[in-house]
Amino acid sequence: MVVLNKIYTKTGDGGDTALGNGSRVAKHSLRVSTYGTVDEVNATVGLARLHAEGDLNDQLAMIQNDLFDLGADLCRPDMDKDDEAGYPVLRMSGTQVDRLEAEIDAMTKMVEPLKSFILPGGSALAAHLHLCRTVTRRAERLTVELATMETINPAAVRYLNRLSDWFFQASRIANENGTKDVLWVPGANR
Template sequence: MVVLNKIYTRTGDTGETALGDGSRVAKYAPRVEAYGTVDELNSTVGLARLTAETNMNEALARIQNDLFDLGADLCRPHMEKDDDAEYPPLRMISSQVDRLETEIDIMNANLSALRSFILPGGTPLAAHLHLCRTVARRAERLTVDLNTAENINPSAIKYLNRLSDWFFVAARVANNNGQNDVLWVPGANR
């Protein structure tokens, strides 16, 4: 249970922050960059929800909750010590990745094949979803980079990879099932 009754603690005034296991690191540490970018992604999803209708809004709400799970996973180092933890650490699981894949397949079934790359834009929702996609890719890059130095839950990396694909397909859905996609015209302004 989380209890937040005092918002400022002054414990970060020296440029450090606490990880999920209580250890302290610099606020610019790669792990903090990774889960901080996941938090940024969650905020961009919140913006997208402002223009999303029922089914899309519900899917985005599930993703926002997953992103908090992902942040909890990434802020807890030393997966190999999970069994010794005072309480079980929250980790991403394969069923969260599977759900994204199922939703991608359902959305993609109604879309025509692409014959060009897409420029971010179209409807306001599609533009927001493209922003979500690019922030998800950055979060993925940072997490993969972190994985070169520390063991990261493979499901966390897979989730971020599928999530950016989910946002891409969802943006096409938001563009009238791809009919309002803004197509790239190579060399159009030469």
């Protein structure tokens, strides 16, 4: 359990921060930018949840928890080491990816196949879910870039890849199962 008795520590005033293993890196390091962007995704999900109800809200709540798991995974280098107390380090798992895939498959059955690209919008929830999708894609790009320099849990990359697809399908569900999607009309304003 995490206990935060004091919110500010002043230890980052010099422009560095601690990773999950205790090592310190610059706040602008790629690893910090990567898990910081995952945190940004989580904040956008919080906004989307202001408009969500029922199963979709419950699924978004699970995603928010997963995103904290993902941040914990990404802030901890040393893939093969346990923490100092000997506990296993929290890592993303294939079961989290599998759950997203099953939810995407269920949503796909509820919408008609696309015949055009979709513009972000429609309902307020759909617009927020599109924002979640685009920030997730940025987090994925950063994670893939980080993986070219350091060892990254492959499930982390797979999760982000599926998550952006999840947000896309969820946006269609939020637009009355795709019937209220805003379709792109190529060259409409020429």
